[in-house]
Amino acid sequence: MRILLVEDERSIGGAVRDQLNADGQAVDWAESLVAAGEFLAVTDYDLLLLDLVLPDGQGSDLLKRLRAVGSVLPVIILTARDRISDRIAGLNAGADDYLVKPFDLNELSARIAAVARRAAGKPNPETRLGAVTLDPAARRASRDGQPVTLTAREWALLDALLRRPGAILSKPQLEESLYAFGDEVESNAVEAHVSRLRKKLGHEIVETARGLGYRLGAGA
Amino acid sequence: MTGPYSLQRRLSLLLTLLVLALWGIATLAGAVIVRHELDEVFDSALQELAQRLLPLAVETLYRDDPTDGPRHIAALAGHEEYLTYLVRDADGHILIRSHDADPSAFPGRPTPGFRSFRDVRLYTEAGVSGTVFVEVAEPLGHRREAAWEASLGLLAPILLLAPLSLLAVWGGVRRGLVPVTLLRRQIERRGDADLTPIAGLRLPSEIAPVAGAVNRLMARLDRALAAERSFAANSAHELRTPLAGALAQTQRLIAEAPEGPLRDRAVAVAASLNRLSHLSEKLLQLARAESGLFPPGPPTDLAPLVPMILDDLIRAAEGRLLIDPAAPLIATIDPDAFALLLRNLVENALKHSPRGTRVIVRVLAEAVHIRNQGPVVDFDRLRARFARGTTRASGSGLGLAIVDALAAATGAAVAFRSPAPGAVDGVEVVLTPPA
Numbered sequence: 001m002r003i004l005l006v007e008d009e010r011s012i013g014g015a016v017r018d019q020l021n022a023d024g025q026a027v028d029w030a031e032s033l034v035a036a037g038e039f040l041a042v043t044d045y046d047l048l049l050l051d052l053v054l055p056d057g058q059g060s061d062l063l064k065r066l067r068a069v070g071s072v073l074p075v076i077i078l079t080a081r082d083r084i085s086d087r088i089a090g091l092n093a094g095a096d097d098y099l100v101k102p103f104d105l106n107e108l109s110a111r112i113a114a115v116a117r118r119a120a121g122k123p124n125p126e127t128r129l130g131a132v133t134l135d136p137a138a139r140r141a142s143r144d145g146q147p148v149t150l151t152a153r154e155w156a157l158l159d160a161l162l163r164r165p166g167a168i169l170s171k172p173q174l175e176e177s178l179y180a181f182g183d184e185v186e187s188n189a190v191e192a193h194v195s196r197l198r199k200k201l202g203h204e205i206v207e208t209a210r211g212l213g214y215r216l217g218a219g220a
Numbered sequence: 221m222t223g224p225y226s227l228q229r230r231l232s233l234l235l236t237l238l239v240l241a242l243w244g245i246a247t248l249a250g251a252v253i254v255r256h257e258l259d260e261v262f263d264s265a266l267q268e269l270a271q272r273l274l275p276l277a278v279e280t281l282y283r284d285d286p287t288d289g290p291r292h293i294a295a296l297a298g299h300e301e302y303l304t305y306l307v308r309d310a311d312g313h314i315l316i317r318s319h320d321a322d323p324s325a326f327p328g329r330p331t332p333g334f335r336s337f338r339d340v341r342l343y344t345e346a347g348v349s350g351t352v353f354v355e356v357a358e359p360l361g362h363r364r365e366a367a368w369e370a371s372l373g374l375l376a377p378i379l380l381l382a383p384l385s386l387l388a389v390w391g392g393v394r395r396g397l398v399p400v401t402l403l404r405r406q407i408e409r410r411g412d413a414d415l416t417p418i419a420g421l422r423l424p425s426e427i428a429p430v431a432g433a434v435n436r437l438m439a440r441l442d443r444a445l446a447a448e449r450s451f452a453a454n455s456a457h458e459l460r461t462p463l464a465g466a467l468a469q470t471q472r473l474i475a476e477a478p479e480g481p482l483r484d485r486a487v488a489v490a491a492s493l494n495r496l497s498h499l500s501e502k503l504l505q506l507a508r509a510e511s512g513l514f515p516p517g518p519p520t521d522l523a524p525l526v527p528m529i530l531d532d533l534i535r536a537a538e539g540r541l542l543i544d545p546a547a548p549l550i551a552t553i554d555p556d557a558f559a560l561l562l563r564n565l566v567e568n569a570l571k572h573s574p575r576g577t578r579v580i581v582r583v584l585a586e587a588v589h590i591r592n593q594g595p596v597v598d599f600d601r602l603r604a605r606f607a608r609g610t611t612r613a614s615g616s617g618l619g620l621a622i623v624d625a626l627a628a629a630t631g632a633a634v635a636f637r638s639p640a641p642g643a644v645d646g647v648e649v650v651l652t653p654p655a
Contacts, residue, residue: 011465015472022475053457080460081453082501084529084559100532101464102497105471107535 001046001116001159002026002176006036008054019105024152026180032056045073047116052079060093067094074119076111113137120163127162129217132201136162148200153178157193161216170213228397232390239385243378251371262363263334269303270345270356277307277316277354278347305356330355399423403431415442448511456504467493502618505560509625514554516654522558523549523583529559530566537570544582551653557630558653564619565590565649587652597638597647630654
């Protein structure tokens with residue numbers, strides 16, 4: 001997933017970015033509302049992590065602007081404000097979830113997975129593809145009942161495909177899910193990950209649409 | 221002044237007494253004037269009688285041969301005389317006397333003019349070159365009685381009107397003091413949380429400054445409390461942010477460090493940071509609860525908030541916490557105060573029940589029932605601030621202090637029962653927010 005993190009506190013932002021990177025998510029980190037606006041203007045994100053108190057204004061204003069133009073981007077608010085009225089206000093402004101600081105990073109990972117799942121219209125975290133069972137939230141995969149270990153990048157790629165079943169995703173689209181701005185994109189990384197996924201989960205898990213990109217295996 | 225006294229009673233009494241005193245003075249002055257006028261009238265009658273009597277007496281004396289003894293002018297019939305008279309010569313020998321006349325009532329020698337002698341008023345008229353004196357006497361009791369009766373006539377209406385005037389003054393003062401009563405009611409109706417200025421009352425100039433002073437005081441109080449609240453809110457934010465940063469960094473350290481003493485240390489730091497953040501959160505909650513300002517809002521159904529308030533606890537409890545917010549919970553309590561109350565009570569219920577047992581939160585009959593399967597608890601001991609129960613559960617011990625302060629500030633009722641009704645152990649807490 002490509003995630004935009006809006007957070008002005010360096011130590012929190014750094015740790016959250018590292019955590020999400022370790023989860024295999026591509027994270028762009030904005031430290032102000034203006035920077036966040038610039039990121040949103042040039043890239044499509046799968047999820048927004050939004051702090052409420054920022055040096056140049058209220059995060060809730062950005063959220064309201066997004067919702068006003070019809071954006072359905074899933075948003076999780078990260079805030080030090082713990083009052084239930086703040087929470088209600090945040091959710092009313094269009095947030096999908098609300099996490100009060102200080103929070104546990106693993107809790108954040110779980111919430112991100114849950115919100116992304118809900119946004120994809122799949123409340124059930126488990127997906128069965130033929131002999132393969134996938135639980136991206138718990139990071140569990142199995143083939144013919146045997147557990148299979150996937151790397152974070154492999155999960156990220158699979159996740160991108162799972163969220164748009166049937167759709168063909170181009171190589172640059174998949175790269176966007178894997179790498180944030182400033183990350184050095186390894187050449188043929190997508191091909192390499194696809195090939196390893198096929199080796200671990202079976203060739204039919206990812207289909208190649210020649211010249212266009214990849215999609216989730218229909219026969220899988 | 222030892223106790224409070226009634227301004228109305230004081231004013232009524234004072235005014236009534238003042239009116240009565242003035243009335244008394246007026247009556248006294250009236251009596252004196254009446255007395256004086258009566259004296260003039262009676263004196264003039266006395267003088268008139270003497271002057272009329274003189275020619276008659278002279279004629280009587282000179283028509284008959286003068287003899288030595290006193291004579292009576294023939295009386296018409298025996299009757300009681302108000303006025304008696306003597307006709308005497310210059311030496312005081314009685315020449316004629318009226319039949320009731322008492323010579324001892326007349327002083328030694330006749331002297332023309334008015335005289336008062338003992339209890340008698342006298343008038344003497346001289347005639348025949350000062351050889352014959354007519355003296356008329358009238359007992360003073362008579363005119364005293366007349367003066368007294370006239371004064372009584374003045375006094376009688378006062379006795380009748382005094383209670384009436386007391387009533388009238390009482391009513392008038394009461395009416396006059398209506399603005400004071402209104403002002404008092406307005407201030408009383410404010411309650412604890414309403415610090416808006418008093419307005420919309422037409423107050424007299426004596427009371428208006430009081431209302432103004434109260435308004436200024438309330439404005440100052442409002443500012444002070446707002447500052448305190450914003451301090452509590454800001455310090456929560458200011459404290460949480462660096463704590464969140466430190467905790468997140470430490471968690472990354474744990475994730476990235478290799479197995480071994482370095483990671484163990486990072487785990488210990490994370491545990492300390494968690495305790496610190498928990499304690500600071502409780503202290504801030506207590507500060508907020510004790511600032512005591514949770515104005516009641518319009519009646520709202522709080523039941524849908526219950527899962528939201530307990531959201532992270534449900535997650536952390538891993539199936540131990542069951543929520544059943546099926547019934548509505550209509551209350552006027554501030555939602556933040558309700559959230560703090562509920563969270564603290566549920567946290568306690570979770571903390572003080574063994575692993576594997578369940579904590580059930582139900583909304584029933586306009587109250588939240590929180591029930592656990594922990595040990596039986598003696599709440600009198602537990603409720604003392606900072607006093608921990610006998611359990612080894614970790615915690616600040618501030619939860620119940622926060623609950624107490626919030627219940628007092630919002631009027632919510634919190635009842636503890638242990639063992640829980642229908643069970644041999646556990647605790648049931650019933651939180652009833654004000655309707």
